């Protein structure tokens with residue numbers, strides 16, 4: 396077990412049993428599974444297993460990523476897909492908001508279904524390359540989380556951080572090395588991304604490799 400893990404479980408209110416971590420299920424969703432996660436009872440509360448092979452954020456936490464979000468945090472999530480990871484963040488920020496941007500009209504259907512029961516999720520069908528397009532919906536946030544496998548993923552992240560991240564708050568960028576350049580070693584691809592982030596005024600706070608859960612992926616934690 397990574398030495399940072401216990402502290403992070405406490406910060407996020409997670410439950411751990413053996414090697415698995417769990418989020419406390421949203422009160423409107425008792426008995427409801429979002430993907431094939433397990434539902435368990437602990438201290439009269441229902442928890443959902445958080446699969447690090449399905450969610451890069453779970454992988455990063457198990458590998459030692461530490462960051463602060465609170466039950467009322469506002470989050471901008473870029474690349475929300477059908478909402479696997481969004482659903483676990485929704486369990487954590489019970490009184491917060493997750494503005495969830497996804498550009499696939501097919502994937503967003505799952506996200507819309509999820510938001511019908513979970514009132515802290517706002518699905519937005521948009522291209523994250525154009526942060527101004529969702530400016531009428533999204534307010535400034537405490538965390539920007541991005542999981543978009545595009546070559547210009549650093550630029551997408553920077554433009555959203557500049558537009559929406561509150562001062563002294565954090566961003567988490569999930570980088571897929573092969574999306575940056577298949578011919579580069581992953582370490583070189585991460586170096587290029589970090590350089591681009593720093594040149595645009597972002598401070599790199601941590602870098603966490605996601606293996607064995609995801610090959611050639613790293614989580615980069617930044618602040619401004």
Ligand SMILES: C[S@@+](CC[C@H](N)C(=O)[O-])C[C@H]1O[C@@H](n2cnc3c(N)ncnc32)[C@H](O)[C@@H]1O
Nearest residue numbers: 474475476479480497498499522523524542543
């Ligand atoms: C790796 S998947 C995200 C998985 C999700 N984060 C999770 O953990 O459940 C990447 C998603 O980003 C979306 N995407 C790609 N380019 C995008 C863009 N420019 N704007 C918004 N979403 C984008 C894709 O449609 C896809 O659903």
